[in-house]
Amino acid sequence: MNHLSLIIQREYLTKVKNRAFIIMTFLSPLIMVGIFSLVAYLSSINNDNVRNISVLDESGLFISEFESGDNLKYKMVTGENLSEAKKTVEESGDYGLLYIPKVDSLDELAEQITFYSEDSPSITVLDNIENTIEDKVNTIKLKDAGMDPEEIEALQIRIDTKLETFGGEQTSELSTWLKLGFGGLSGYLLFMFIIIYGNMIMRSVIEEKTSRIIEVIISSVKPVKLLLGKIIGTSLAGVTQFLAWVILLGIFATVLSSVFGIDPAAAQQQQALEQAQALTGNENMLQEFMTEFFKLPLLNLVIMFVLFFIGGYLLYASLYAAIGAAVDSETDTQQFLLPILMPLILAVYVGFFTVFDNPHGTVSQVFSFIPFTSPVVMLMRIPFGVPLWQQILSVVILFATFIGTVWFAAKIYRVGILMYGKKASYKELIKWLKY
Amino acid sequence: MDNLLVAENVSKSFGEFKALNDVSIAVPRGSVFGLLGPNGAGKTTLIRIINQITMPDTGMVLLDGEPLKADDIRHIGYLPEERGLYKSMKVGEQALYLSQLKGLSRPEARKRLKYWFDRLEIGDWWNKKIQELSKGMAQKIQFVVTVLHEPKLLIFDEPFSGFDPINANLIKDEILRLRDAGATVIFSTHRMESVEEMCDHIALLNHSEKILDGKLIDIKREYRANTYEIGLITPDHTSTEALIREHFELIPANFKTINEEFQCKVKIPENTSANQLVNFLTSKGQLTHFVEVVPSANDIFIQTVQNN
Numbered sequence: 144m145n146h147l148s149l150i151i152q153r154e155y156l157t158k159v160k161n162r163a164f165i166i167m168t169f170l171s172p173l174i175m176v177g178i179f180s181l182v183a184y185l186s187s188i189n190n191d192n193v194r195n196i197s198v199l200d201e202s203g204l205f206i207s208e209f210e211s212g213d214n215l216k217y218k219m220v221t222g223e224n225l226s227e228a229k230k231t232v233e234e235s236g237d238y239g240l241l242y243i244p245k246v247d248s249l250d251e252l253a254e255q256i257t258f259y260s261e262d263s264p265s266i267t268v269l270d271n272i273e274n275t276i277e278d279k280v281n282t283i284k285l286k287d288a289g290m291d292p293e294e295i296e297a298l299q300i301r302i303d304t305k306l307e308t309f310g311g312e313q314t315s316e317l318s319t320w321l322k323l324g325f326g327g328l329s330g331y332l333l334f335m336f337i338i339i340y341g342n343m344i345m346r347s348v349i350e351e352k353t354s355r356i357i358e359v360i361i362s363s364v365k366p367v368k369l370l371l372g373k374i375i376g377t378s379l380a381g382v383t384q385f386l387a388w389v390i391l392l393g394i395f396a397t398v399l400s401s402v403f404g405i406d407p408a409a410a411q412q413q414q415a416l417e418q419a420q421a422l423t424g425n426e427n428m429l430q431e432f433m434t435e436f437f438k439l440p441l442l443n444l445v446i447m448f449v450l451f452f453i454g455g456y457l458l459y460a461s462l463y464a465a466i467g468a469a470v471d472s473e474t475d476t477q478q479f480l481l482p483i484l485m486p487l488i489l490a491v492y493v494g495f496f497t498v499f500d501n502p503h504g505t506v507s508q509v510f511s512f513i514p515f516t517s518p519v520v521m522l523m524r525i526p527f528g529v530p531l532w533q534q535i536l537s538v539v540i541l542f543a544t545f546i547g548t549v550w551f552a553a554k555i556y557r558v559g560i561l562m563y564g565k566k567a568s569y570k571e572l573i574k575w576l577k578y
Numbered sequence: 579m580d581n582l583l584v585a586e587n588v589s590k591s592f593g594e595f596k597a598l599n600d601v602s603i604a605v606p607r608g609s610v611f612g613l614l615g616p617n618g619a620g621k622t623t624l625i626r627i628i629n630q631i632t633m634p635d636t637g638m639v640l641l642d643g644e645p646l647k648a649d650d651i652r653h654i655g656y657l658p659e660e661r662g663l664y665k666s667m668k669v670g671e672q673a674l675y676l677s678q679l680k681g682l683s684r685p686e687a688r689k690r691l692k693y694w695f696d697r698l699e700i701g702d703w704w705n706k707k708i709q710e711l712s713k714g715m716a717q718k719i720q721f722v723v724t725v726l727h728e729p730k731l732l733i734f735d736e737p738f739s740g741f742d743p744i745n746a747n748l749i750k751d752e753i754l755r756l757r758d759a760g761a762t763v764i765f766s767t768h769r770m771e772s773v774e775e776m777c778d779h780i781a782l783l784n785h786s787e788k789i790l791d792g793k794l795i796d797i798k799r800e801y802r803a804n805t806y807e808i809g810l811i812t813p814d815h816t817s818t819e820a821l822i823r824e825h826f827e828l829i830p831a832n833f834k835t836i837n838e839e840f841q842c843k844v845k846i847p848e849n850t851s852a853n854q855l856v857n858f859l860t861s862k863g864q865l866t867h868f869v870e871v872v873p874s875a876n877d878i879f880i881q882t883v884q885n886n
Binding site for chain 1 (some may be wrong): 660665
């Protein structure tokens with residue numbers, strides 16, 4: 144068996160067999176599902192809390208306007224004046240008392256309604272009360288002005304803007320959401336992958352240095368081969384972990400929802416569903432979703448995802464390895480990690496704010512060519528349609544830079560792994576390049 | 579002479595620092611070659627160049643008369659001074675991995691490892707992790723991994739560090755046995771008594787330059803001072819001393835014997851033979867102790883480096 148595959152095999156197996164790695168693989172999706180369920184559960188008990196509100200309506204306008212819901216019960220108070228009612232409500236432990244005085248004009252009423260409660264009332268309760276009152280007052284005013292509220296309702300119209308590109312391709316807002324989702328997900332995925340597994344590579348280099356095995360190994364293998372094997376082996380372990388997470392998340396979510404009847408995704412799904420329905424006004428939203436999905440430049444997306452993922456990951460991974468070689472222990476890595484993390488975080492911010500706002504703006508374009516940000520930013524831009532020449536140019540720049548960083552990292556690595564007990568500085572690193 | 583390894587005019591700089599300056603050595607086949615020198619003299623750099631870990635700026639290294647090539651690592655076994663093993667990997671797996679990197683097939687490596695583990699009585703460590711072993715135990719495993727692929731050139735950098743005297747002896751015997759079986763050994767150490775015991779040839783580096791090399795015996799002959807350590811039973815030590823001083827150069831000495839005698843070192847002129855000294859001494863009293871003072875590797879090391 145040749146050296147490279149031996150090294151890859153060792154790196155992969157030691158990572159995958161590592162106890163902490165296995166625990167993280169199983170625990171992370173459990174924790175995620177657990178937190179979602181917990182949040183879902185907690186908000187469900189939160190809503191179980193029934194709030195009783197007494198209404199003292201001296202104006203007599205709202206006697207039958209307040210409708211009790213599941214969590215909010217209205218009770219009309221009769222035969223008591225304000226101070227008596229306040230006392231009763233306070234003693235009963237109810238949520239609060241709504242006082243609507245008898246006034247001459249509706250405009251005056253708007254300023255005189257008071258809500259008494261133990262402490263500041265919740266926004267949802269206030270919203271509910273205010274909406275009810277506003278609706279009623281508006282209706283009365285419309286009637287006073289001689290208009291029929293029902294007629295006005297019937298006259299109102301919902302606007303669904305139809306979207307169409309100049310090329311005649313029909314789009315919808317759903318497709319915009321889909322593109323945002325696709326771009327955001329792939330960009331963020333790459334970002335997480337780089338951070339998690341880049342660190343893993345760095346630690347593995349430091350381990351070889353501190354355990355002093357490195358000189359034994361490189362008397363048999365060229366350092367560059369070791370570096371390459373390490374990066375590939377760790378990446379494969381990373382892909383394995385990611386796949387395991389996806390599968391486990393699916394399993395856990397299914398088990399949880401079927402056994403306990405809690406659907407962690409339900410809340411979000413419902414929201415998405417409502418949103419989508421509101422957007423499209425279309426009942427058959429799955430079909431709509433699929434049509435929009437297949438309208439995306441899927442082949443382009445997949446190919447570019449693979450290219451940018453590999454290029455971007457290797458670019459950063461080689462730098463992480465160089466850092467590992469330059470230091471003696473993990474505590475010394477901070478000063479070198481910062482310049483790596485900065486462009487990465489910048490890329491994610493530019494992606495989520497600038498690109499989502501305007502995928503083809505100047506800033507978005509520039510950042511999708513800079514090799515240290517292009518993998519994340521370009522991946523987010525592509526679903527919105529980027530000219531092929533731009534994509535290719537960006538890939539070429541990325542891979543050219545990648546070759547440069549690998550050369551740089553290999554130099555640092557080759558020298559650094561044999562430097563024990565020497566605190567590396569940037570000045571020192573530049574000297575190493577000349578060795 | 580038949581040399582397995584020759585380094586010719588090797589120089590290497592790290593930035594401003596010159597680690598090796600025009601160093602040449604020749605390691606005879608089947609010998610134990612001591613590579614000596616104070617800390618920072620350039621020994622490790624030279625060893626790394628031989629192992630192709632570092633490339634020389636100028637000069638070249640020949641193995642079996644051919645310039646070193648990448649594949650030659652299979653013919654070299656290197657035990658570095660800074661050595662270690664993967665802490666969380668099992669002994670057996672790790673040994674197999676390292677042997678495979680040296681070009682052995684997995685079954686062959688397993689067979690040979692079993693032989694060596696039995697030989698050094700460490701067979702039951704196979705499934706242990708390195709972090710469960712003591713330093714000396716880990717060193718044994720490293721030794722096995724170094725020699726397992728039966729290289730024709732073995733390079734040991736401080737091989738005895740971390741061993742207790744019993745295991746150090748065991749390893750020493752194994753190294754000599756490997757030499758007898760045909761291997762050539764380059765041996766770098768600061769422990770001069772093991773140089774004395776093991777080395778046939780030495781080279782001494784100081785300040786990045788070679789300042790001495792050759793057969794250890796030849797070097798000792800060169801450094802002999804025609805000095806003899808003597809013990810002489812005489813009635814009066816003071817007069818004996820004065821008497822000797824008249825004819826020879828006398829250096830006071832004190833060594834342990836079972837007799838109550840006059841003890842000293844005597845240096846005789848170049849053209850005088852030892853017999854003349856013996857004849858002179860026996861005429862003055864009973865000679866109980868007479869031995870030539872042979873310079874030790876330690877003496878040679880200190881003397882040469884200090885004069886350099």
